Amino acid sequence: MQLNTLDYILIIGFFSIVLLIGIIVSKTSGKNTSEFFLSGRTMPWWLLGLSMVATTFSTDTPNLVTDIVRTNGVSGNWVWWAFLITGLLTVFVYAKLWRKSNVNTDLEFYELRYGGAPARFLRKFRAVYLGVIFNVITMSAVTLAAIKIGSIMLGLEPWQTVISAGLITVTFSALGGFKGVVYTDFLLFFVAMGGAIGAAYYLVNLPEVGGIGAIMANENVAGKLSILPDFSNREALITLFIIPLAVQWWSSWYPGAEPGGGGYIAQRMLAAKNENHAIGATFFFNIMHYALRPWPWILVALASLVVYPDVASIHEAFPNVASDKLGHDLAYSAMLTKLPNGLLGLVLASLVAAYMSTISTQLNWGSSYIVYDFYKQQINPNASEKRLVAVGRLSTVALMVFSATLALLLQNALQLFEVLLVFGAGTGLIFILRWFWWRINAWSEITAMFASGIISILLKLTPLGPWLFDASEGLLPSWTEYPFVVVVTTVIWLAATFMTQPESKEVLRDFYKKIQPGGPGWSSVIREAEKDNQEIAKKDEKWxxxxxxxxxxxxxxxxxxxxxxxxxxxxxxxxxxxxxxxxxxxxxxxxxxxxxxxxxxxx
Missing domain, CATH: 1.10.287 (Helix Hairpins)
Structure with missing residues (x-):
């Protein structure tokens, strides 16, 4: 594959525009932390919605979808399609609650909803746990995809891809802050979508593929076209359809699809002009993310089964790819090598756009945790705004270095996706209920977080997992692993909830008065407040x-x-x-x- 002058013009021009945006907004972004992390809470719904879509359109997403389709067929995508339920619950129930909270990060919520030392511990621990550990793992998966694309399409060594892509991204992220991220996301969205659609149209109609009719008739593809899983295949039906729709969407914490909202989705809701714009942004995101975006990737994945029916055929075509980086997810990059010049440059620019959008968001979001929820709370409570912005920029660089290092050690995105799903299993119900049930306390979340993590580690890294869930010799069917973690974690955190003291009256009443969540879960708190002649519920506000x-x-x-x-x-x-x-x-x-x-x- 050879890039020509037009390809280089497209790619270099794109890089130049992105860096220019970062430089232009760097002055206003560096004024204070509100500007650097939330753009002064002045963003309109459409810009935030496009930013959410661009952020979740990362370089590892086409690879992940390709891996799913080639392994489990189109219906395998239910493993992430089920998160639409979570997303729309955030739109119509939680978006306005987050905007009402007026916190700087979703972790600041802990000291609004809970009180005392447990709340402070939860906030600082989650800042490190999510802002550093989980965030670095997520970014490493995105960088791994960039490594594979660079290896297949440009013949680059992993370290060359990491340095070239990471250096530009971390530079504009550190300069432009959140405003730079959102403004560039507007451009990145159209470049990324244009590249994905153009690539799908061209690759489906390659002579060796033969068009959509030939794809559907191909024996390698015929069994993978169904949108719904094979109902006669009990295990596939349960793992790919029933568990995601019945359990996974509400029970698992996963970046970008947090039950009750959270993470960088919450960051954008908090940056909105008002509650209405927060709702509009999240609804627009869900429409674009699920209804319009998957099919270009799915079509390329199906076409790849015609050209590269297995991993061995990919390896034969690209013998220079390291054996520890081989997998079905490479098929997407392999297909892109067949694009003509011009379109090739656009698609490469779109993949760079997808990478930069996701990484810049993760960097700014993770840095906000480090600054607001760890550094300012634990190290320097009296730090000036100038110092906090400087810490934000320094932590942005550090997060990039850590994630790039981990990416060099990983093999495929689907492997990491499955680990992250199980690691957060059982915690999601708390994030849904904590707004509407007064009895949940800080110990509920602390217990759930540690229980889920410890159980997942035991199942994934010790002989306990194979002993219980091995497909051929385990005590339980393999599909029961995820529900098992959910049930055990839920039982543990419910027990901890009732074994520990509830939050104080003052904390509960202050929270209700500010947020007005409503519902029967707060009725006892409202009644007790009325007995003490405190009016915490607005009578004219319906649930x-x-x-x-x-x-x-x-x-x-x-x-x-x-x-x-x-x-x-x-x-x-x-x-x-x-x-x-x-x-x-x-x-x-x-x-x-x-x-x-x-x-x-x-x-």
Whole structure:
């Protein structure tokens, strides 16, 4: 594969624009921490929504989807499609609550909802646990994908990819802060989407692929086209469909799909102009993320099965790729090598855009934890704004170095995705309920966090896991591993909740008065406050959660039918596509009616 002058112009021009944006906004971003991490809380819904989409469009996402499709078929994507339920629950229930909290990071929430030493410990521990450990692992997966793309498409050594891609990203991230991230995300979104769609169209129509009809008729592809899993295959049905929809979406903490909102999604909601813009941004993100974006990647993955039916054929075509980096996820990069000049430059620029968008967001988000929730709280409470911004920039560089180092040791993205899912299993229910049930306390979260982590480590890194869940010799079916972690973790944190003291009256009443979450879970707190002549509940504010859940269900129907209708239009199954399109229109109209009842003016 050879890049020509046009390709280099596209790539260098893109890099130049991104760095220019970082330099232009660096002065205002460096004024104070509110500007550096939240852009002064002035962002509109559409810009934040595009930023969320661009952030989750990372270099490892096409590789992950390709790995899933080649291994488990199109229906294997339910492992992440199920997170739409989480996303829409955030839209219609939690977005306004986060914006009302007015915290600087979602970890600051701990000292708003809980009190005393346990709350302080939870905040600083999660700052290190999420801001450094989890964040570094996530960024390393993205960097691993960049390494594989560089190896396949440009013949680069891993260290060359890490230095060239990482240096530019960390420079503009440290200069521009959150505002630089969001502004460049606007550009990155269109470049990334244009590259993905252009690549899919060209690669599906390659002579050796033969178009969508030939793909569907190919024996390597025929068994992998179904959007729903094979209902006669009990294990596949349970692992790929039932567990994600019944358990996974509410029980697991996963970056970008946190139950109840959190992480960099919460950071963008907190940066919104107001509650309405926070809601609009998250809904726009979920539509784009699930309904419009997966199919270009899925089509390339299906086409790759025609050209490279197994890992051995990929290795044969690219013998210089290190054996510890071989996997089905390489097929996406392998297909991209067949692009013509011009489109090749655009796609490479789009992959760079995807990498930079995700890494810059992770860097700024992780740095915000280090600055607000660790450094300012534990090391230097009296630090000036100038000092805090400097610490933010320094921690941005440190996070990049750590993640790049780890990326050189990893093999594939799906492996890491599965580990992260299990590692957070069982904690998600707390993040959903803590807003609406007064009895949950800091010890509930501390216990759940450690229980889930310890159980996951025992199952993944000791003989206990194979003894219990080995596919052929284990005591339990392999598909029970995830529900097992969820059940055990939930039992442990519920026991800890009732064995420890509840939060103080003052903490609970202050939280309710500020947030107004509503619901029966707070009725005892409200009654006790009234006995003490304290009015903490606004009488004119109705509980919006039932309507929010109804809106969530309609939103799921709307977005899933849009996604699947798109697939059937592509497959040429026009009857099913037409029926689903009508269902999407009806559900969209119904959702608009419910949404208007929730808020007279959302946007």
């Amino acid at each position: 919006s959660v039932p309507a929010g859940i109804w809106a969530m269900l309609l939103g799921c129907v709307l977005i899933y039918t849009c996604m699947f209708a798109t697939g059937f239009w592509i497959y040429g199954d026009y009857i099913q596509a037409g029926v689903l399109t009508v269902v999407a229109l009806v559900s969209g109209y119904s959702l608009s009616r419910v949404w208007l009842k929730l808020k007279d003016n959302i946007l």
